[in-house]
Amino acid sequence: MNRLKDATSPYLLQHADNPVHWYQWGDDAFAEARRRDVPLLISVGYSACHWCHVMAHESFEDPGTARMMNELFVNVKVDREERPDVDAVYMNATTAMTGQGGWPMTVFATPEGHPFYTGTYFPRQRFQQLLTGVAQAWTRQRDEVLAQGTKVVEALSQGSDLPRGASPTPEVLERAVEDLSRTFDPARGGFGGAPKFPPSMVLSFLLRHGTPRALSMAEKTLDAMARGGMYDQIGGGFARYSVDAGWVVPHFEKMLYDNALLMRVYAHWWRASGSPLAKRVAIETAEWLLREMSTQEGGFASALDADSEGEEGRFYVWTPAGLREALGDEHGAWAASVFSVTEEGTFEHGTSVLQLLSDPVDQAVLTDVRRDLLKARSARVRPGRDDKVVAAWNGLAIAAMAEVGALFDRRDLVGAARSAAELLVRVHLDGSRLARTSRDGRVGANAGVLEDYADVAEGLLALYGVTGESRWFDRAGDLLDTVLDRFPDGRGGFYDTADDGERLFQRPQDPTDGATPSGQFAAAGALLSYGALTGSSRHREAAEAALGTxxxxxxxxARFAGWGLAVAEAALAGPVEVAITGALDDPRTIALHRTALMAGTPGTVIALGDGGVPLMEGRGLVGGRPAAYVCRHFTCRAPVTTPADLAKELRAAPAS
Structure with missing residues (x-):
């Protein structure tokens, strides 16, 4: 029987009607494989994955293929977003054995979970041949198969521990800029060739580094991404990546984590430059999150599919005729010119992805056209939505929503950040332990991994700095205590799973960034901020040790250490600590707070509000007026009471 009907993962539920006798990951599957003396077939994917859908339609929905799978294997379906630890260890095996990885990931493993043959997408005929071949090898060459599994496990168990040095110096960070410049694409922005992924963490570092060369690379990339097809020019929000080097044609799935990270980066670009484009993209992305990714319980959904009506990108692309139909002949022709929509097309079947390569003179017409196209598009069949709430990605979204809301005076965005935080505390948090996912307000069974603890702590600290509500600071402290107690590797870094978590054949640990900040670098950032607010040497030293890689x-x-480099910039800057006293509804307090939020010093932390935060202790009003104290390592300069004097103090804040 298919055992996916009670799953909380929308991806698993997509397979609940397959004729395959799927198991969820767990002891039952392993026990059944041992009982039947057959291998496991582990299929790993996620709901927005285009090729996962293709393999499902071709093979998992096919009765003949399903019959072979059921007779020869115990079949396990895994949502990589629910179980990043399972995904990580088998992806390590897949890349080690085949030289490449991707999803769907297909793994054949012993009943002990040891992988002995791996791959990614297989067309139906090739997959059927593979099923027969693996089953025959299991029956006729069992010793060789078991030996292969043991060999893989032993090799991966040795790990690939990166050498660790001291916490980065300014010279190290400048060398990172030099390394990034070697792969920078000066014509089109970004790094390397096709496909191009949004380098969110690297961009955060370059903006913080702030030298002319660093800012030039960041601004070229941010401008190109915002004008190309990877950005949804009428609805807001970014697709997962561009299949070409020029940001023209995206892989159309939209992920929460990309948009949370990019929203924050564009807001920081605006803070540094005043760019109208940066402001527009940050706000539009936030509004897209509210409109299309909010869940009824107050969190944010994980992803939108690339496909609708069986075709990738169908929801997003246009033809000149389609524009004329939606807008009329005059505005349709204008829109085709402005958005680079041609008869030949830039995508498939003569369709085009909208681009906005330059700003038209008539902005009022652009506003009307975008509104009308969004309305017309809303009548199309929408891509599917994966509405599970992932703790880590919601943590990233909380930080972004809070900061964008504060910088652009959008209380609704701050309110959305607060609602997501309340959901995580209410549903995901049990004492100081965090669950990875929930859906429809029902918590999932999977334990949080390092990135969940770190990114949620980061989000809660950012929310505290915007609202002054110390409950978020307190919860962040609880999460970071768990990080320090349960995740250390004994060498200054962190494992990705807790010491009391499920035992896999390898305890995953990857200190490098992927599509999201590595758990280790995310932990370093949250620990550094918390240490700055508390004066805790334990948190500060743990952050610095984690930056050794x-x-x-x-x-x-350097492309794989962007978040760590950004955190290192904050550590070298102090980070600067700002304690603001005064009633939160006092316009003078609000003005001081606004000035602190606009500070461009890397990693600046802000304390204010209802007390309970050590940085606030002993920082009183000055002559009955709200005041701001600019500090570093808990040593403060003289308090100031005006925004102008605070801005001057922030510019003069000492650096190492």
Whole structure:
């Protein structure tokens, strides 16, 4: 029987009607494989994955293929977003055995879970041949198969521990900029060739580094991404990546984590430059999150599919005729010119992805056209939505929503950040332990991993800095205590799973960034901020130790250490600590707070509000007026009471 009907994962539920006798990951599947003396077939994917859908339609929905799978294997379906630990260890095996990875990931493993043959997408005929071949090898060459599984496990168990140096120096960070410049695309922005993924963490570092070369790379990339087809020019929000080097044609799935990270980066670009484009993109992305990704319980959904009506991108693309039908002949022709929609098309079947390569003179017409196209598009069949709430990605969204709301005076965005935080505390948090996912307000069974604890702590600290509500600071402290107690590797870094978590054949640990900040670098950032607000040497020292791998990566692999480099910039800047006293509804307090939020110093932390935060202790009003104290390592300069004087103090804040 298919055992996916009670799953909380929308991805697993997509397979609940397959004729395959799927198991969820767990002891039952392993026990059944041992009882039947057959291998496991582990299929790993996620709901917005285009090729996962293709393999499902071709093979998992096919009765003949399903019959072979059921007779020869115990079949396990895994949502990589629910179980990043399972995904990580088998992806390590897949890349080690085949030289490449991706999803869907197909793994054949012993009843002990040891992988012995791996791959990704297989067309139906090739997959059927593979099923027969693996089953025959299991029956006729069992010793060789078991030996292969043991060999893989032993090799992966040795790990690939990166050498760790001291916390990065300014020279290390400048070498990282040099390394990034070697792969920078000066014509089109971004790094390397096709496909191009949004380098969110690297951009955060470059904006914080702030030298002319760093800012030039960041601004070229941010401008190109915002004008190309990877950005939804009428609805807001970014697709997962561009299949070409020029940001023209995206892979159309939209992920929460990308948009949370990019929203925050564009807001920081606006703060540094005043760019109208940066402001527009940050706000539009936030509004897209509210409109299309909010869940009824107050959180944010994980993803939108790339496909609708069986075709990738169908919801998003246009033809000149389609524009004329939606807008009339005059505005339709204007829109085709402005958005680079041609008869030949930039995508498939003569369709085009909308681009906005330059700003038209008539902005009022652009506003009307975008509104009308969004209304017309809303009548199309929408891509599917994965509405599970992932703790880590909601943590990223909380930080972004809080900061964008504060910087652009959008209380609704701050309110959305608060609602998501309340959901995580109410549903995901049990004491100081965090669950990875929930859906419809029902918590999932899977334990949080390092990135969940770190990113949620980061989000709660950012929310505290915007609202002054110390309950978020307190919860962040609880999460970070768990990080320090349960995740250390004994060498200054962190494992990705807790010491009391499920035992896999390898305990996953990857200190490098992927599509999201690595758990280790995310933990370093949250620990550094918390240490700055509390004066805790334990948190500060743990953050600095976790940044040791940044020094190793900076010279040759800086693209995979962007978040660590950004955190290192904050550590070198102090980070600067700002304590603001005064009633939160006092316009003078609000003005001081606004000035602190606009500070461009990397990693600036802000304390204010209802007390309970050590940085606030002993920082009183001055002459009965609200005041701001600019500090570093808990040593403060003289308090100031005007925004102008605070801005001057922030510019003069000492650096190492």
């Amino acid at each position: 940044v020094t190793t990566l900076a010279d040759r692999h």
